[in-house]
Amino acid sequence: MTRITSATTHDLRARTSAFLHGSDAHHPDPDYSAAYVVLHTDGPFEGHGMTFTIGAGNDLCCAAIDALAPLVVGRRLSDLVDDMGAFWRSVTNHSQLRWLGPDKGVMHLATAALVNAVWDLWAKTKGVPVWQLVADLEPEQVVDCIDFRYLRDEVDEHRALDMLRSARAGRDERLAHLRAHGYPAYVTSAGWLGYSEDEVRRRCRAAMADGWRSFKTKVGIDVASDRRRCEVMREELGDDCQLMADANQVWDVREAIDWTNELSAFRLRWIEEPTHPDDVLGHAAIRRGVRPVGVATGEHAANRLIFKQLLQAEAIDYCQVDACRLGGLNEVLSVLLLAAARDVPVCPHAGGIGLCEYVQHISIIDHLCVSGSLVDRTTEYADHLHEHFVHPVQVRDGAYVVPEAPGYSIEMRAESIAALTFPGGAEWR
């Protein structure tokens, strides 16, 4: 009978801008940050959750978490999780706070932190990782976690139930395969815009030596340097490795088509975020214009409605859900179903801080409970800031190792919380 007794938020920031990690065409100086919440209880467990930002405004997300916290503090965990869908709707459909969205921006980022902290707590009380918690639910219970309002013209409760039931076949075998081989991943750490050509070569070689076979580079500042970076990476990677490119929203629709076609010689698997993330119809036009290069987006797709339309408009080849941009695991589950219904692979966005820890669960849930497929799937990985987590992700031979510790893998070490606290922590002194 665990009861949530209080919630504390922490404004945590890593000073990554000092080292050019993570630089892209739209975000030259990110300080990877977490608006972090701890749900304290009257029992032995705490629930931890966070949302990811890149520095300034992380305090706003903390304040938004504080504004939502009264919806969980004082509640019994069982009251929340026995009707997870109703709980989720109480957070996203608050009669006054909803005005600030709905389902987008600071409030929705904060929703992710709070909702995921409840999932973390729930899994810890069960003694299982979050992916297993979901896999252990009956299909009816999974459906009950999801708010199908606004989605029923694409996937309704009945369709979802059919999909979840069908995916039960062969699940044990799929889990055994994941435990043996991991979940396929790709690495972004080699192709940041801030790196010199030598640095890119060095990083490509190091990653290949570690078993990586799928890579991504940033593009979008100027065509010539993009061509050169792609050329350098193709030289290092050879023909058997996959190469993707990420434009981080810098282009207009026409520009995206022309620029991507300039890079076609390098056999890009996808062009990522070619234009503004809200422009569903723009992505559809770009997809038609850049074939055979695929279109990928999602890290800035505000909510399930944007994904629904990206899929309806046949605008994407890859669905890049983000564990924090969407309002927590409940909404992620709905997007997994939407994508599977259209047979579009989910390849979660990760990197930053904490995102890799989160998304390994999402990919495993997709494989075990929803799509049941690894075809054309790959989950982003970046090799930084994992040292701050109690149970950091592990990768082996270019794949995520299945996490086995209870919870959502997002709990940070007490020393890290102290050090990254902004602006008073050691990181900022």
Add this chain to the structure above:
Amino acid sequence: MTRITSATTHDLRARTSAFLHGSDAHHPDPDYSAAYVVLHTDGPFEGHGMTFTIGAGNDLCCAAIDALAPLVVGRRLSDLVDDMGAFWRSVTNHSQLRWLGPDKGVMHLATAALVNAVWDLWAKTKGVPVWQLVADLEPEQVVDCIDFRYLRDEVDEHRALDMLRSARAGRDERLAHLRAHGYPAYVTSAGWLGYSEDEVRRRCRAAMADGWRSFKTKVGIDVASDRRRCEVMREELGDDCQLMADANQVWDVREAIDWTNELSAFRLRWIEEPTHPDDVLGHAAIRRGVRPVGVATGEHAANRLIFKQLLQAEAIDYCQVDACRLGGLNEVLSVLLLAAARDVPVCPHAGGIGLCEYVQHISIIDHLCVSGSLVDRTTEYADHLHEHFVHPVQVRDGAYVVPEAPGYSIEMRAESIAALTFPGGAEWR
């Protein structure tokens, strides 16, 4: 050589939930609120701006304004307004804060307050109302106020310039007409869900006696009571008045079509916000399904990209821009152009607190500088909370009277700022 020396924010809230004003299917208890900013200068003028919320979270918008304020404090007004487009982009494209949107939610609401305060200050230093400031700009200067990135597949700088130049013909006559007859408006105050049948009848009669001929009711709780309210209003209004209905986002796509068709006997001019505001394709499907009833939306359309797509998908008959949901007048100008390019009438959303004061300028700008038409145009009006403004809106015979005081009409009285301050002001004691 006005320089902005500091910015102060005020969390202002009216306790409207106590009186059932403004109740609708999604927002049963709104406390109409303003996240309000004053730009102090070294000269005789101040710039005032605000964004509108419905209570909780208004403090988050104030904090977001504070986060953006360093972009204007210490700057000369001339540096900002000499390249208004670059200034706007500096606010919406901040390398770290952009992550919290882009162009949506708390940050974008705060953007509206800050950007509109700059417009207010600019107009005051010129000694003219904001609508006249815009009308006095050369077409090239108006184009320079707008960020066309992401819009060029629909309207680019050249097209915009052509449209603005064409609209100069007959402008003096149109202004003379507006000054004589006002800008056509409709009233929402009669059909709130919280009102009894007698109250609805009383309010319809009072509004008709005041010269109103266009009315809106809220719908979406249950079909029977919606039919009854529409029936009562049609009885009172007769056949010559216009009646619109507003569902405030409560329906799924299919439900919206069926429900709206249930109300078709009452000859609705439009159904407003039939589903989630992000669902462009859903609105398009609804529009196809409810003809001859029109579809209207926009008060929750997060940004120009959503409007661009609503227009491209032929999803709306009426474009309901909101002065605060969009990131200030710069972005509003881009939406006026997008709508005019598709010949869709702009009928701004208003009500709440301050929105009527703002949108009268927007409608006049549209008529003088962009669309040049009053056909099928009507601007929302609600008759509350105007007493708090130094230059409150005036309506006469169902039309907005052209405002002539310098600025954006949004400056509130000092006593009102003190009284509405949350939680310390008289309103909350």
